Amino acid sequence: MAELLWQPKPEQIEQANLTRFRHFVNQKHGIELADYPALYQWSIDQPEAFWCAVWEEGGVIAETRGETVLKDGNKMPGARWFPQARLNFAQNLLRRRDDSDALIFRGEDKVQRRVSHRELYNHVSRVAQALKAAGIGPGDRIAAYLPNMPETIIVMLAASSLGAIWSSCSPDFGVNGVVDRFGQIEPKLLFVADGYYYNGKTHDSLEKIAEIRRRIPSIERVVVIPYTRDTFALDAIDGALPLGQFIDGYAAQEISFEQLPFDHPLYIMFSSGTTGVPKCIVHGAGGTLLQHLKEHRLHTDVKPGDRTFFFTTCGWMMWNWLVSGLAAEATLLLYDGSPFYPDGNVLFDYADAEKMTQFGTSAKFIDAINKAGLKPRQTHDLASVRTLCSTGSPLVPEAFDFVYENIKQDMCLSSISGGTDIISCFALGNPVLPVYRGELQTRGLGMQVEVWNDDGKPVRGEKGELVCTNPFPSMPIGFWNDPDGEKYHSAYFDRFPNVWCHGDYVELTAQDGIIIYGRSDAVLNPGGVRIGTAEIYRQVEQLDEVVESLVIGQEWEGDVRVVLFVRLRDGLTLDDALIDKIRKQIRANTTPRHVPARVVQVSDIPRTKSGKIVELAVREVVHGRPVKNKEALANSEALEQFANRRELLS
Template sequence: KEHRLHVDLYPGDRFFYFTTCGWMMWNWLVSGLASGATLMLYDGSPVYPDENVLFDFAAERGTQIFGTSAKFLDAAAKAGICPRKTHDLRSLRTLLSTGSPLMPESFDFVYGSIKEDICLSSISGGTDIVGCFVGGNPTLPVWRGEIQCRLLGMRVEVRDDEGVVLGPGEKGELTCSNAFPSMPVSFWNDSKGDRYRAAYFEKFPEVWCHGDYVATTQHDGMIVYGRSDATLNPGGVRIGTAEIYRQAEQVNEVVESLAVGQTWEGDVRIVLFVRLREGLTLNESLSEQIRDRIRQNTTPRHVPARVIQVSDIPRTRSGKIVELAVQRIIDGEPARNRDALANPEALDLFVGLSELQR
């Protein structure tokens, strides 16, 4: 269903997704064999010798379906490459992105610098289901900054904390209220099912709660604002971290950012960590530029109380930044599952920061 109908994958298509074997997207890619596709595999860095390397691969092999991450597209845009002018991408008809929310500016980059006549499908689901809840549709328009649609057979709804289904533009929890074939049915060493129910059905009985903070749109698409458990709550107002990243990472000097909420004086304040371009040092002028960008394009509540430079940001092996691990570190608690990280040593950069004490 996902490949044939939502991705527009045909027998004989050359199907590429940049992924490690440890990410669920590897399983998702290999499943393309069931549709008769030819899999395109790439082993190596996606940015060496530069950000053109995956487009070199796609052009040389005549790839029809090209899959990558939102972070890669952002890095390619910041590198200033323009594959539309330098590569023959006539065969390419679908570009897939997942791993984190795809920002509206990345839509601009794809259509302006990669290819004009392409279906850009931001997709979102989970390792738990080895599939998607929302994704692409080759028969629908692509709207800037939006995931096109809810997937067939998935009764995906947005709910508030009381379980009320919300309308377009109202932010809440991504839920699915019907069973589906790839839904896990149990956990190992959980004979009574307590951990299983707590993971998915504790918040809304009999309704799968996936843990993403989202909203539907007037086009019946969806926007993902981040993980629910990483949602910031200054002054009792819920803020998705992606709303902050979108603005902070538009500042030319900022390569990557990570936002967490720090308990402070009886409330929560937002702390934004930034990784800058090589050789740059954060000063008050750049800090204020980042804050101004966030303030002007969101709300005053989104503006971080502290902006702190770090040399690296911890991420999983599939490239997802880990806000919760950093949250635990700055709260003086040990981070869990360090072995699941691609760069666990990066967590040590957040220990005992003096900037967090004032």
């Protein structure tokens, strides 16, 4: 059994939203659910009652909920939640209109701003009126090529108040990456910033925007938000005007929120696109709202007035997730730029200055500050932080140790996992349960998550595929330009019919936690033995010499051999002694099958824009096959060093 690292105190359990929710369910249904496991079991046994309870306890604002909760509940895909309901997503996020902080923003060390709930409502009102005057209505697409700044949230809420569909990319995407995404969905309006800040430098966006405008003919107007300068020339961008001019003449007034079906499209999200043109995943307003209310209020324990943060760009689903914190009446802390400028303390400085309560980041960030020798516990107070969330890649057991030893002891470390595919999580944190070393705490309420072996049988204590065997509200309503649903079905339901197969290689533990070993399509298979890539990363990246690593299976002499690429600390060179040290570390803590046949030094590891390493793209390069969409990568030039390596020719 894994080591216990944190246990909530009795008063923390009693004060948790999750405890209040359990009492609410018991009283409403006349039952006696004694603890979280009982509540979880009830939530999957009685899904209609559970999601109604989330609706009621979360205070969903709607014109009507309707009588029917679930239609065709035996179909995946095909199930429909609350088919008679009519609501508006933005209305639920703009429920407060007082003078307390709604948004607090930092753009590196260049910009600081605060927006109250009242100001947020008024800003949204003005933009919504301008959008409507521009002919925007239900179903129209609004695209954004923006930093994580207050205007991004304002425009998204204005668009969704009208029933328009929102899609966003971060401004570090190249032109082809933007066109590959937005070109598929044919937006009418494109919102952009004049530039952005990263690592202390100012980056101009206007030249790229001019080309994007030329290559996406559906765009009728480009609205430019000033960020890095007050004035700029827009002559080169057809149909462009500044935001101030776009909303000029519109005074704030009551917003007329369009009441729309539960499954009305809200967001179009994009797959990473590293193996082809990105898939356009369409998410509905009602399912996104309900799922995020559950995750914020119950699993992350967000309370009204909390100050919630996630380090994210607008090209990652965690931005969409963060924004929904407004429905839980939280203050959102926004940060745009490098988390290491001017040093690795900037996010912890932010946490102390603004009394952050939920601190969200990536496993990669935690590993990076560990490698940098930072110990925030010694340099920062962090008294307000109750929860630290980590996602993006598996959080290795040693990273759990680092968090509790060097960041903070008394807080809930919530390693969470889900994806763009469901705009939410299958595995989540839990403020009333203990944290065990190396484990994601729990399966999400209402999500019948199991681990299946290759025969489609549920297993515990064994590695297998993460599946969800019953429908849930935040399943995509489909893919864009997929009228017969063929792409959607093949993405998730081909492996096990009528069961969502997520593509994660995982284990369900004795205490009902989850361990993630990597993506199923990146699993190594030497000699027919399945090995999760995270098992190797965990060992290699404990070594002080190794900054980060990437492992693939290379086809070799009718089998597969393990090839490990390592990025070393500056000034170090891979030699026989270090290769031997790496192999011994892996062999001693795993099995001989895990030991790489080849260890190769590289200067950089290719990543997606959201920071995930791209094992499949590297595997293609090593085998001399083309990588279809390099624009999806943050550092596509890194791929070049994996081609034609002499170390891999023998």
